[in-house]
Amino acid sequence: MRVPEWESRRPTAPWLPVVRDRRYLDGLTIHRVGKPVFTAAECTMCALCWILCPDGAIARGPDGLTFDFEDCRGCGICAAECPRHAITMLEDAG
Amino acid sequence: MSRQYMSGCQAVASAVSLAEADVIAAYPITPQTSIVESLASMVAKGTLQAQMVHVESEHSAMSVCVGAACVGARPFTATCGQGLAYMKEPVFWASGLRLPIVMAVTNRSLLGPNTIFCDHQDSVSTRDSGWMQLYAETCQETFDSILLAYRIAEDARVQLPIMVCLDGFFLSHLYEAVEIPERESVRRFLPKVPGRQPMLDPADPKLLNVLVPPDYYTEFEYDKHHSMLQAATCMDEVFEEFHGGFGRRLSRIEPFQLEGADIVLVAMGSMTGTIRAVVRAMRAEGARVGLLKVRSFRPFPEAEVRELLRGAKAVAVLDRSISFGSTGALFQEVVRCLYPVEPKPLAIDFIVGLGGRDVGPATVCKAIESTQQAIVRGRVDRDVMWPDARTDLLRRWGWETHDGD
Amino acid sequence: MGIDLKSLPDEQLVGVGRSGCAGCAAVLVARLALRALGPQTIMISATGCVISNFTHAGSPLVPFMHSLLPGAASLTAGVDAGLTALGKRAGINLLVIAGDGGTADIGLQALSGAAERGHRFIYVCYDNEGYMNTGGQRSGTTSHEATTATTPVATAGGPQGRGAGRKKDMPLIMAAHGIPYVATASVAYPRDFLRKVKKAASLDGPSYLHVLTPCNYHWGFAEGLSIRVAKMAVQTRVAPLVEWEDGRLTNISFQDHDGRPVAEYVKMQSRFRHLTEDQVNVLQTQADMQWQHLRRMRVND
Numbered sequence: 001m002r003v004p005e006w007e008s009r010r011p012t013a014p015w016l017p018v019v020r021d022r023r024y025l026d027g028l029t030i031h032r033v034g035k036p037v038f039t040a041a042e043c044t045m046c047a048l049c050w051i052l053c054p055d056g057a058i059a060r061g062p063d064g065l066t067f068d069f070e071d072c073r074g075c076g077i078c079a080a081e082c083p084r085h086a087i088t089m090l091e092d093a094g
Numbered sequence: 095m096s097r098q099y100m101s102g103c104q105a106v107a108s109a110v111s112l113a114e115a116d117v118i119a120a121y122p123i124t125p126q127t128s129i130v131e132s133l134a135s136m137v138a139k140g141t142l143q144a145q146m147v148h149v150e151s152e153h154s155a156m157s158v159c160v161g162a163a164c165v166g167a168r169p170f171t172a173t174c175g176q177g178l179a180y181m182k183e184p185v186f187w188a189s190g191l192r193l194p195i196v197m198a199v200t201n202r203s204l205l206g207p208n209t210i211f212c213d214h215q216d217s218v219s220t221r222d223s224g225w226m227q228l229y230a231e232t233c234q235e236t237f238d239s240i241l242l243a244y245r246i247a248e249d250a251r252v253q254l255p256i257m258v259c260l261d262g263f264f265l266s267h268l269y270e271a272v273e274i275p276e277r278e279s280v281r282r283f284l285p286k287v288p289g290r291q292p293m294l295d296p297a298d299p300k301l302l303n304v305l306v307p308p309d310y311y312t313e314f315e316y317d318k319h320h321s322m323l324q325a326a327t328c329m330d331e332v333f334e335e336f337h338g339g340f341g342r343r344l345s346r347i348e349p350f351q352l353e354g355a356d357i358v359l360v361a362m363g364s365m366t367g368t369i370r371a372v373v374r375a376m377r378a379e380g381a382r383v384g385l386l387k388v389r390s391f392r393p394f395p396e397a398e399v400r401e402l403l404r405g406a407k408a409v410a411v412l413d414r415s416i417s418f419g420s421t422g423a424l425f426q427e428v429v430r431c432l433y434p435v436e437p438k439p440l441a442i443d444f445i446v447g448l449g450g451r452d453v454g455p456a457t458v459c460k461a462i463e464s465t466q467q468a469i470v471r472g473r474v475d476r477d478v479m480w481p482d483a484r485t486d487l488l489r490r491w492g493w494e495t496h497d498g499d
Numbered sequence: 500m501g502i503d504l505k506s507l508p509d510e511q512l513v514g515v516g517r518s519g520c521a522g523c524a525a526v527l528v529a530r531l532a533l534r535a536l537g538p539q540t541i542m543i544s545a546t547g548c549v550i551s552n553f554t555h556a557g558s559p560l561v562p563f564m565h566s567l568l569p570g571a572a573s574l575t576a577g578v579d580a581g582l583t584a585l586g587k588r589a590g591i592n593l594l595v596i597a598g599d600g601g602t603a604d605i606g607l608q609a610l611s612g613a614a615e616r617g618h619r620f621i622y623v624c625y626d627n628e629g630y631m632n633t634g635g636q637r638s639g640t641t642s643h644e645a646t647t648a649t650t651p652v653a654t655a656g657g658p659q660g661r662g663a664g665r666k667k668d669m670p671l672i673m674a675a676h677g678i679p680y681v682a683t684a685s686v687a688y689p690r691d692f693l694r695k696v697k698k699a700a701s702l703d704g705p706s707y708l709h710v711l712t713p714c715n716y717h718w719g720f721a722e723g724l725s726i727r728v729a730k731m732a733v734q735t736r737v738a739p740l741v742e743w744e745d746g747r748l749t750n751i752s753f754q755d756h757d758g759r760p761v762a763e764y765v766k767m768q769s770r771f772r773h774l775t776e777d778q779v780n781v782l783q784t785q786a787d788m789q790w791q792h793l794r795r796m797r798v799n800d
Contacts, residue, residue, distance in 0.1 A: 001307040001309055002309070003307075003309075003310060006310055010317070011314075012192050012253060012317060013190075013191050013192040013193075013253075013293070013302075014190065014191070014302075014303055014304050014305075014306050014314060015293060015300050015301060015302045015303070015304065016300065016301045016304050016554075016555075016558075017299070017300055017301070018299045018300065018301060018514065018558050018559065018560045018561075018563070019301070019514050019516075019554075019555060019556070019558035020514050020515070020558075020560065021514075021515065022515060022516055022556075024516070024555035024556050025516045025556050030517075032521075033521050033722055034723075046504070047504040047505070048504075048689070050504070051504055051507075051531070051534070051689045052527065052686070052689060052726060053527075054517075054521075054522060054523050054524065054526050054527040054530070054725075055517045055557075056511050056513055056515075056517070056530060056557070059509070060509045061509060068515075070515070070516075071515055071516060071517055071557075073517065073521035073522070073722075074521060074722075075521040075522030075722035075723050075725070076522070076721070076722055076723025076724075077522055077722070077723050077725055077726055079723060080723045080724060080726060080727060081726050089723065116581060116584035116585065117577065117580045117581050117584050119576075119577065119580070143584075144584060145580040145581075145583055145584045147576055147577070147580050147616065148616065149573065149576070149612060150608055150609070150611065150612030150615075151608060151609070151612070153567075153569055153570060153573070153609070154570060154572075154573035154576070154608070154609050154612055154613075157566070157567065157570035157573035157574045157576075157577060157609070158573055158574070158576050158577035158580060159577060160574060160577055161573070161574040161575065161576065161577020161578040161579075161580070161581060162577040162578070162580055162581030162584070163577075163581070164564065164577075164578065164581070165578055165581040165582050165585065165587070166581070166585060167580070167581030167582075167584050167585055169577070169581070183567055183569070184567060184570065187567060293562075293564075294541050294562040294564060294578060295562060296538060296539050296540065296541065296561065296562055296591060298562075299559075299560060299561050299562045299563070300562055300563075301554055301558060301559070301563050301564075301565075302562070302563065302564040302565070303564055303565040303566075304554050304555070304565065305554065
């Protein structure tokens with residue numbers, strides 16, 4: 001396993017700066033169980049899916065919700081909890 | 095500067111107070127209790143501004159010290175015996191995190207069997223932990239060692255925790271006159287801001303104590319090992335500066351009358367005082383004996399010990415510990431130092447003073463006598479001997495004992 | 500009575516990427532706590548599911564330290580004491596997140612000591628009822644009769660093993676310490692959860708939040724049902740939502756309806772698949788007695 005921070009300077013103690021990018025995910029394939037399909041028209045911005053996503057894959061912005069499929073594991077919690085059934089889960093083989 | 099009459103425990107507390115420790119976390123265990131009581135009294139009176147954390151166990155005591163050090167505070171704890179055993183997990187952790195924690199260990203045997211009395215089993219059992227270890231002989235040395243410990247541990251080249259070991263009861267409860275320097279001179283020697291950035295700081299968020307995979311683990315350990323070896327250089331510099339500031343010279347090892355010595359006794363802790371007296375008396379009668387006192391057990395002063403023992407005919411190590419099935423801890427270090435030396439001195443390990451048994455002049459003389467006999471024979475028959483064992487009792491227990499055992 | 504989600508900032512305090520199980524509610528507990536507290540937070544977590552999923556990918560963006568398993572609360576006490584000694588304590592939340600193992604078993608001593616001494620911290624226990632990070636071994640809070648890796652119940656032939664023993668009541672234990680605030684919370688009631696964390700952060704002393712956290716992998720249900728199982732735990736009164744202040748039970752939330760039968764909670768999870776009707780009745784009795792006990796303890800009933 002490669003730790004870029006420790007390649008370039010002596011850490012002395014085992015610490016890292018907080019990780020804000022995907023440097024440790026390079027080359028890793030995330031197995032996705034399913035893929036959420038979001039129907040924006042049904043959404044009331046209650047933001048339950050946003051607050052409950054364990055992967056933080058749903059972002060909330062001025063234009064509504066966006067789903068980040070790089071982080072989404074396809075667990076289906078968002079679909080199960082949306083009170084408007086605005087999210088359905090498709091099986092994802094990838 | 096004042097001269098005060100105090101115990102080893104009080105000397106620790108006085109030094110910790112002058113070092114202006116920020117967080118004191120300790121759990122009571124005989125014979126360390128007076129250290130923490132003295133510190134509590136100082137905090138209550140307002141002479142020491144520190145957070146006292148009355149932890150519910152030694153494991154927590156060390157964890158609290160780790161937490162305090164990680165936010166840039168100066169911690170202190172004290173323990174011994176099974177208390178040191180209870181904190182074994184965070185003791186190893188602290189050195190891996192490279193935290194400059196100072197701990198006083200009032201050497202007490204590790205249970206097996208039950209005891210509250212002195213030997214070095216507790217601290218030598220943590221010699222692998224990555225903590226530096228200094229062993230004190232007198233109350234003055236105890237006091238000085240605490241100030242030195244903070245300075246050495248916090249040095250940027252070192253950044254390792256350190257134990258100051260003082261024999262339980264024999265030194266912790268021994269009253270002697272101790273020179274206490276002025277606060278200002280201590281502050282000059284031991285500045286309060288060690289230059290270490292806090293590791294836990296919302297202004298600069300870090301992940302601390304991350305998993306180190308096999309691809310990097312060896313290098314972290316190499317770093318720790320070599321930093322500890324560098325600590326020897328740092329110690330020499332700091333001892334020199336301490337001598338300049340306070341007039342007392344400490345060193346990693348202290349030779350005494352080694353010139354032309356046929357037999358060199360090697361030991362650490364309070365018994366070195368007794369050994370010195372015996373050596374002085376025997377030298378006066380023409381015997382060629384000397385003492386090599388080891389103060390820094392970790393890092394072990396390998397090169398210095400080798401050079402000082404090179405010319406001896408025999409080395410008698412007095413160990414206040416035993417690794418069952420093998421030898422005492424100091425003996426292993428000494429023999430490793432002697433490995434490249436030709437011709438090798440004879441070497442015998444004398445296990446003495448376990449579980450609070452006093453190491454008196456008779457025991458020292460017996461060890462010297464056995465060593466002398468080995469020189470005459472030209473060989474060592476048994477390299478681990480027990481000169482202060484009650485051989486009559488052992489015989490009643492069914493053990494076959496030997497002369498000078 | 501919960502926090503309005505619109506009042507929370509859009510940004511997360513957790514970086515991109517995730518490792519760990521799909522649908523993991525334990526990581527959700529950590530994310531929710533951070534959302535409630537904001538960036539002036541130091542986070543400590545004991546060895547367990549959260550720490551394993553919270554470093555190189557999906558890293559917290561606040562200062563974070565992995566404590567020893569027995570010592571989340573003692574490391575926290577050290578941070579609290581150190582910051583206090585340096586005059587830097589004000590304005591910083593100290594968040595501790597530990598699993599049930601690091602809280603009720605090996606970590607209980609340090610937690611009890613830190614609580615008794617009155618350090619200021621917000622302790623959140625994600626109770627997934629077992630040592631899930633190491634493969635699902637039982638813990639002191641595993642539900643009565645549940646099958647686990649170390650209390651395996653033979654389901655096909657052979658002698659019947661027994662499931663786990665009685666569940667240790669951590670919230671009650673912590674309430675007995677008389678600390679300023681103890682509460683149970685649920686990922687199924689996120690606004691209530693957030694309110695409780697914010698309340699804890701406002702107090703000058705120890706707070707303890709106990710969160711029953713369903714583990715889809717070891718409890719045996721589909722990933723997307725984590726929140727539904729958590730909700731059923733509350734609705735069947737297996738895990739009621741209560742609050743204690745200074746040792747007095749002051750609030751029971753969401754109690755207007757009758758409790759649903761515990762059997763509905765049990766049948767959602769294959770770790771209870773082997774339960775006989777008698778064993779389910781035992782669980783129902785336990786939930787009923789716990790509910791009556793809580794009602795009797797509440798101060799303004």
